[in-house]
Amino acid sequence: MAKKEMDTRFARFGVVSFTATTKVNDFIDYLEKGQIAGTRCKGCGRLYFPPRADCYQCLSSDMSWEVIEGPGKLVTYSQLSYAPIGFEKDLPYTIALLDFGECKVFGRIGDVAFEELKVGMELVPRVRELEGGRLIYTFEKP
Numbered sequence: 857m858a859k860k861e862m863d864t865r866f867a868r869f870g871v872v873s874f875t876a877t878t879k880v881n882d883f884i885d886y887l888e889k890g891q892i893a894g895t896r897c898k899g900c901g902r903l904y905f906p907p908r909a910d911c912y913q914c915l916s917s918d919m920s921w922e923v924i925e926g927p928g929k930l931v932t933y934s935q936l937s938y939a940p941i942g943f944e945k946d947l948p949y950t951i952a953l954l955d956f957g958e959c960k961v962f963g964r965i966g967d968v969a970f971e972e973l974k975v976g977m978e979l980v981p982r983v984r985e986l987e988g989g990r991l992i993y994t995f996e997k998p
Contacts, residue, residue, distance in 0.1 A: 879909030882921060887991040890983045894959055895919040903958045924961060926980035927998050928954030935970050952995055954979055966994030 863881050883906075886893040894905035899916035905924060910917045933952040943949070950965035950973070965973065966982060979995040986992060 880907040883907050884991065886921070886923065887983050887993065891923045892961070892981045892983070892993050893921045893923045896922045905956075905959045905961050924956050924959065924981065926954075926956065927978035928956040928961065928980070928995075930973065930975055930977045930979055930995075931955050931960065932975065933965065933973050952979075954981075954995055964992070964994050966996040968995070968997055 880895065883893060892905070893907065894903055895907040895909070896903045896919065897911035897914060897916050898918040898920055899911060900914040902911055902913045903922060904911075904919075907919075907921070909919060911919065931953040933950055935948050935950045937948055939947050939949070950968075950970055952963065952965050952973075954961050954963070961981065963981070965979075966984070968979070978998060980998045981993045982996045983991060983993050
């Protein structure tokens with residue numbers, strides 16, 4: 857019997873990866889294509905971001921992938937002066953919540969000055985490659 861290889865694609869996500877394996881490793885395939893994607897439940901139609909392998913609404917595990925396209929509208933944002941382990945050298949940085957209609961996406965502001973941010977402004981997600989081939993997404997001006 858052949859030993860099954862572990863799928864550790866998710867270890868490439870973010871500045872610090874807290875897990876290498878997940879049921880939603882295909883998320884990395886979308887990042888590699890410059891896209892962010894969530895999952896949609898085929899049972900009830902609910903869209904999830906971050907992607908989920910199981911629907912908490914109807915308890916189905918029959919999910920499909922869906923690209924989340926922008927622009928999204930800035931709902932709220934905050935500049936961080938303290939950071940979790942692995943993010944200290946990035947301080948200060950800005951986190952935000954964007955509304956894309958069917959779902960809201962939490963992430964980091966990219967190349968937009970804090971002083972330019974206004975609730976309601978349109979931003980788009982952009983995928984960036986970090987040192988060592990790690991991938992993140994940020995929100996930027998269209």
